Amino acid sequence: xxxxxxxxxxxxxxxxxxxxxxxxxxxxxxxxxxxxxxxxxxxxxxxxxxxxxxxxxxxxxxxxxxxxxxxxxxxxxxxxxxxxxxxxxxxxxxxxxxxxxxxxxxxxxxxxxxxxxxxxxxxxxxxxxxxxxxxxxxxxxxxxxxxxxxxxxxxxxxxxxxxxxxxxxxxxxxxxxxxxxxxxxxxx
Amino acid sequence: xxxxxxxxxxxxxxxxxxxxxxxxxxxxxxxxxxxxxxxxxxxxxxxxxxxxxxxxxxxxxxxxxxxxxxxxxxxxxxxxxxxxxxxxxxxxxxxxxxxxxxxxxxxxxxxxxxxxxxxxxxxxxxxxxxxxxxxxxxxxxxxxxxxxxxxxxxxxxxxxxxxxxxxxxxxxxxxxxxxxxxxxxxxxxxxxxxxxxxxxxxxxxxxxxxxxxxxxxxxxxxxxxxxxxxxxxxxxxxxxxxxxxxxxxxxxxxxxxxxxxxxxxxxxxxxxxxxxxxxxxxxxxxxxxxxxxxxxxxxxxxxxxxxxxxxxxxxxx
Numbered sequence: 047x048x049x050x051x052x053x054x055x056x057x058x059x060x061x062x063x064x065x066x067x068x069x070x071x072x073x074x075x076x077x078x079x080x081x082x083x084x085x086x087x088x089x090x091x092x093x094x095x096x097x098x099x100x101x102x103x104x105x106x107x108x109x110x111x112x113x114x115x116x117x118x119x120x121x122x123x124x125x126x127x128x129x130x131x132x133x134x135x136x137x138x139x140x141x142x143x144x145x146x147x148x149x150x151x152x153x154x155x156x157x158x159x160x161x162x163x164x165x166x167x168x169x170x171x172x173x174x175x176x177x178x179x180x181x182x183x184x185x186x187x188x189x190x191x192x193x194x195x196x197x198x199x200x201x202x203x204x205x206x207x208x209x210x211x212x213x214x215x216x217x218x219x220x221x222x223x224x225x226x227x228x229x230x231x232x233x234x
Numbered sequence: 235x236x237x238x239x240x241x242x243x244x245x246x247x248x249x250x251x252x253x254x255x256x257x258x259x260x261x262x263x264x265x266x267x268x269x270x271x272x273x274x275x276x277x278x279x280x281x282x283x284x285x286x287x288x289x290x291x292x293x294x295x296x297x298x299x300x301x302x303x304x305x306x307x308x309x310x311x312x313x314x315x316x317x318x319x320x321x322x323x324x325x326x327x328x329x330x331x332x333x334x335x336x337x338x339x340x341x342x343x344x345x346x347x348x349x350x351x352x353x354x355x356x357x358x359x360x361x362x363x364x365x366x367x368x369x370x371x372x373x374x375x376x377x378x379x380x381x382x383x384x385x386x387x388x389x390x391x392x393x394x395x396x397x398x399x400x401x402x403x404x405x406x407x408x409x410x411x412x413x414x415x416x417x418x419x420x421x422x423x424x425x426x427x428x429x430x431x432x433x434x435x436x437x438x439x440x441x442x443x444x445x446x447x448x449x450x451x452x453x454x455x456x457x458x459x460x461x462x463x464x465x466x467x468x469x470x471x472x473x474x475x476x477x478x479x480x481x482x483x484x485x486x487x488x489x490x491x492x493x494x495x496x497x498x499x500x501x502x503x504x505x506x507x508x509x510x511x512x513x514x515x516x517x518x519x520x521x522x523x524x525x526x527x528x529x530x531x532x533x534x535x536x537x538x539x540x541x542x543x544x545x546x547x548x549x550x551x
Binding site for chain 1: 238239240241242245246249250252253254256257258260261
């Protein structure tokens with residue numbers, strides 16, 4: 047890490063990272079603009095608190111994303127989303143993608159309550175749209191290992207989401223046995 | 235058309251302005267509070283004053299701690315010596331009662347004058363012990379420490395407690411000497427009328443010499459103490475000279491006892507020949523003589539060693 051921290055250096059980093067950082071956060075809040083802006087601003091304020099003492103990180107975007115992830119977890123641990131219809135979040139359906147703010151909020155709320163390894167792999171899969179192969183390559187794992195981890199993570203997430211499922215809709219939820227072992231065939 | 239997950243230009247610009255403002259704010263030095271010294275010299279002086287004040291507070295805290303410890307030790311010592319003084323008072327009261335009883339018996343002819351003298355001796359001992367403890371209590375109340383009885387102890391608040399106690403303790407051998415002188419007269423009277431033999435007179439004389447020697451030693455100690463206080467003798471020599479005085483006392487006390495023991499061996503040996511004593515009596519007397527000869531040799535050795543050390547000290551070795 048460099049300990050030089052001039053105004054120009056910080057602004058240069060800001061201009062280089064603001065868009066990927068915003069995209070990372072925005073996807074996890076389903077495009078909720080005001081929430082995404084708040085969380086990105088909060089992430090940057092944390093950077094300004096940390097960097098003057100420790101210097102600029104070698105990989106500023108990776109640092110910001112990591113802090114943004116923690117900020118998201120903190121936010122979703124404090125705020126419980128509206129009760130949902132489980133049918134609207136078919137997390138075991140390979141085509142499911144939480145693009146709407148309410149479904150993204152529900153998924154993020156659930157991920158905030160999972161182990162980091164599970165939450166990260168699901169976040170890559172659902173929000174960043176990465177394929178199993180891409181996740182495996184990024185994490186130096188075999189595709190088979192990622193598939194197993196995704197399966198276990200989904201099961202954990204499903205258990206979490208059942209806590210906020212609307213009772214009257216519970217009967218309409220997809221039977222677990224139908225999709226429990228669905229293959230992850232997303233390709234990019 | 236802008237993608238859903240693209241930040242608005244307004245937001246990007248606004249956050250950049252905010253970051254710029256925040257970075258500049260953090261780069262500005264903190265304003266120096268008005269209550270702090272405004273110049274380098276004033277700051278230095280203030281720092282020195284702060285250090286001095288801190289040292290003062292630390293020293294005061296340590297002094298308070300030591301004072302608290304000292305007070306606690308003083309209280310413990312005072313309590314202990316007050317208890318001893320109470321016991322001494324009780325012993326004195328008992329001795330006084332016994333003396334009065336002896337005087338009553340003498341007045342009605344049921345006891346000899348000697349028992350009154352012995353009663354007075356016990357009263358003198360108890361009285362001396364009580365007065366000595368009272369002096370020690372006074373010293374503890376002043377110093378908060380155990381009383382010091384060495385001849386080289388310093389004065390306490392201008393008072394010479396060591397000499398005061400020596401004079402009080404000296405009253406005991408003074409009274410004992412009076413008693414022994416009376417014993418000698420009594421023995422001589424009984425010898426004159428054939429009720430006692432020469433050994434009884436000589437035994438009483440030996441005890442009288444012993445008390446005279448003890449009295450003489452007390453006077454010598456007082457003299458050594460005074461020489462220490464006025465300056466010509468240092469603390470080491472003072473203590474050595476006290477040891478010398480005590481060794482001399484032992485030598486002078488043992489010598490007449492040994493002379494008496496030798497006479498007793500001769501007397502018993504002569505009586506064995508006429509059947510008035512047994513060989514066991516002679517052996518016991520001989521053993522006593524040998525013990526006294528050993529004691530005397532040891533006392534002589536102690537005296538020689540102390541004198542040698544005094545000589546070495548004076549020569550600076």
